Amino acid sequence: MLYFLDLMGTAVFAFSGILQARRLQMDGFGVLVLAAVTAIGGGTMRDLVLGVQPVFWVTEPQYLLLIVATCVVSLFLVRASSRHFARKLLLWADAVGLATFTAIGVNKALAVGAPPIVAISMGVLTGVGGGVLRDVLAREVPLVLRTEIYATACIAGGVVLTGTLYWGGNHHIATLACIAVTLLIRLAAIQWHWRLPVFGAGDETKPS
Amino acid sequence: MLYFLDLMGTAVFAFSGILQARRLQMDGFGVLVLAAVTAIGGGTMRDLVLGVQPVFWVTEPQYLLLIVATCVVSLFLVRASSRHFARKLLLWADAVGLATFTAIGVNKALAVGAPPIVAISMGVLTGVGGGVLRDVLAREVPLVLRTEIYATACIAGGVVLTGTLYWGGNHHIATLACIAVTLLIRLAAIQWHWRLPVFGAGDETKPS
Amino acid sequence: MLYFLDLMGTAVFAFSGILQARRLQMDGFGVLVLAAVTAIGGGTMRDLVLGVQPVFWVTEPQYLLLIVATCVVSLFLVRASSRHFARKLLLWADAVGLATFTAIGVNKALAVGAPPIVAISMGVLTGVGGGVLRDVLAREVPLVLRTEIYATACIAGGVVLTGTLYWGGNHHIATLACIAVTLLIRLAAIQWHWRLPVFGAGDETKPS
Numbered sequence: 279m280l281y282f283l284d285l286m287g288t289a290v291f292a293f294s295g296i297l298q299a300r301r302l303q304m305d306g307f308g309v310l311v312l313a314a315v316t317a318i319g320g321g322t323m324r325d326l327v328l329g330v331q332p333v334f335w336v337t338e339p340q341y342l343l344l345i346v347a348t349c350v351v352s353l354f355l356v357r358a359s360s361r362h363f364a365r366k367l368l369l370w371a372d373a374v375g376l377a378t379f380t381a382i383g384v385n386k387a388l389a390v391g392a393p394p395i396v397a398i399s400m401g402v403l404t405g406v407g408g409g410v411l412r413d414v415l416a417r418e419v420p421l422v423l424r425t426e427i428y429a430t431a432c433i434a435g436g437v438v439l440t441g442t443l444y445w446g447g448n449h450h451i452a453t454l455a456c457i458a459v460t461l462l463i464r465l466a467a468i469q470w471h472w473r474l475p476v477f478g479a480g481d482e483t484k485p486s
Numbered sequence: 487m488l489y490f491l492d493l494m495g496t497a498v499f500a501f502s503g504i505l506q507a508r509r510l511q512m513d514g515f516g517v518l519v520l521a522a523v524t525a526i527g528g529g530t531m532r533d534l535v536l537g538v539q540p541v542f543w544v545t546e547p548q549y550l551l552l553i554v555a556t557c558v559v560s561l562f563l564v565r566a567s568s569r570h571f572a573r574k575l576l577l578w579a580d581a582v583g584l585a586t587f588t589a590i591g592v593n594k595a596l597a598v599g600a601p602p603i604v605a606i607s608m609g610v611l612t613g614v615g616g617g618v619l620r621d622v623l624a625r626e627v628p629l630v631l632r633t634e635i636y637a638t639a640c641i642a643g644g645v646v647l648t649g650t651l652y653w654g655g656n657h658h659i660a661t662l663a664c665i666a667v668t669l670l671i672r673l674a675a676i677q678w679h680w681r682l683p684v685f686g687a688g689d690e691t692k693p694s
Numbered sequence: 695m696l697y698f699l700d701l702m703g704t705a706v707f708a709f710s711g712i713l714q715a716r717r718l719q720m721d722g723f724g725v726l727v728l729a730a731v732t733a734i735g736g737g738t739m740r741d742l743v744l745g746v747q748p749v750f751w752v753t754e755p756q757y758l759l760l761i762v763a764t765c766v767v768s769l770f771l772v773r774a775s776s777r778h779f780a781r782k783l784l785l786w787a788d789a790v791g792l793a794t795f796t797a798i799g800v801n802k803a804l805a806v807g808a809p810p811i812v813a814i815s816m817g818v819l820t821g822v823g824g825g826v827l828r829d830v831l832a833r834e835v836p837l838v839l840r841t842e843i844y845a846t847a848c849i850a851g852g853v854v855l856t857g858t859l860y861w862g863g864n865h866h867i868a869t870l871a872c873i874a875v876t877l878l879i880r881l882a883a884i885q886w887h888w889r890l891p892v893f894g895a896g897d898e899t900k901p902s
Binding site: 326327331390392399410414417419420423429430 | 507510512513516519522530539540541544545547550554622623624625
């Protein structure tokens with residue numbers, strides 16, 4: 279279940295990289311790079327910092343394969359679906375990906391014995407890091423650093439996960455609680471702030 | 487003593503990140519990220535390259551806590567103190583942080599058996615790396631790459647440390663000599679070039 | 695032989711960093727940093743991701759020494775040689791460096807047991823990564839992400855190397871085939887697209 283959400287998050291984040299690459303009129307390779315950086319960039323930095331080696335996608339090639347597949351599919355998807363529907367779907371899928379990535383990041387950090395504040399940081403790094411790298415490559419001030427509600431959802435989820443475990447909670451329940459809290463805050467943010475950039479971290483519009 | 491200087495350098499570098507974030511009108515999370523990146527970015531890259539794992543702040547959460555505390559305190563500090571006095575104080579504190587970070591970087595590299603030129607590079611990376619990452623996130627050509635006297639001070643300090651050890655000098659004396667040389671060169675640079683950007687690496691003004 | 699090509703590639707990539715630094719009117723230290731980042735940045739990211747530790751240039755200081763020497767020599771070289779001849783020479787040398795770096799990257803990945811798609815990605819990362827970092831520091835959208843033929847040559851070379859090994863080919867032959875294919879595609883791209891930016895990944899001109 280978590281594995282399925284992880285793959286979905288990877289595909290969605292890859293797609294947000296593809297949108298950014300299209301906006302910059304990049305060629306095929308540029309699209310691939312921006313998709314990969316957005317999808318696995320956060321997890322890569324997390325594994326490097328935690329000393330988990332090699333980085334997760336080196337031993338699990340399905341991540342790279344999924345990113346390549348997403349690039350191919352998106353060539354058709356972008357034209358097939360209506361613009362408005364696609365945006366809304368992506369926004370929700372992005373929120374699910376964010377919540378899943380946060381939970382995975384916090385759990386991985388706790389697994390190697392990191393203290394709570396470090397574990398929460400790893401959740402944020404996993405959820406937000408890819409989008410930051412994408413924006414740096416696209417020569418923009420990372421949107422995540424301007425849209426508070428996106429990263430704040432990660433922090434809240436991380437606090438819930440470490441807190442639940444600290445007070446003797448079950449590991450599965452803590453993970454689910456983390457995903458639920460991150461997701462709810464993010465969806466609430468989307469619902470209440472209609473004027474916010476469409477993607478949160480993964481938006482292709484510039485703040486004017 | 488070195489530990490105290492290290493924490494002071496961390497706080498000062500965090501504050502220079504906070505200033506940069508304020509200039510870009512970032513929100514609370516952006517301030518936190520830029521503070522953390524500036525304060526621990528250089529040491530993180532050093533540990534990654536040297537293969538010291540996990541990275542230092544994963545096992546020593548006081549660094550992250552100090553950065554959060556610096557963000558909170560700076561909210562008040564910025565308004566409380568006079569502008570001119572704060573700048574001068576920061577400039578001096580930044581020089582002390584730079585000197586300490588350089589000495590720590592060189593020592594860490596020598597401890598894992600790196601050759602002299604690599605050790606000196608690690609000193610520079612530790613001292614200067616955080617400021618470079620901060621400027622990349624803020625979408626600016628890193629100021630350190632334009633202000634020679636800043637990084638040159640690191641190089642000189644690194645040469646002194648490795649040189650002293652090479653000619654049989656005591657480890658404590660070599661470290662102190664490195665800090666003294668880096669600090670003196672940097673302070674001299676500040677003193678003689680009044681028109682240089684106020685912070686050196688950590689300045690929030692643009693070269694016009 | 696491969697070792698000689700590797701050093702040549704390092705020097706050439708360092709020189710492309712120096713050109714970029716000159717364009718931005720950086721000082722001596724900035725030149726050194728951009729040269730180093732371009733020359734060893736790709737290999738550094740590869741080693742980090744693969745978990746090869748410490749990174750290659752920590753135990754082999756000749757890389758850093760070569761970069762410093764390249765910076766010193768280039769001060770004279772730039773003036774001594776005719777502009778047109780220098781550009782053409784660099785373009786060819788850059789293609790050789792790219793081919794060598796790709797082969798080294800793929801081999802290193804296969805040596806630690808990475809699956810084919812990961813190995814090919816490591817070839818691309820080694821060949822292209824340094825140029826991407828250089829452009830990020832110079833605050834430009836990485837040219838590699840816009841010039842398809844450059845990175846596509848790496849991918850083709852990587853596919854040839856892993857494919858040859860997969861179908862029972864000799865390791866030396868596979869490496870030579872990879873270098874030959876990458877080099878030929880890149881040279882053909884240079885030959886047929888006279889209007890492409892002069893350096894491929896290492897060009898100092900802006901797309902207008």
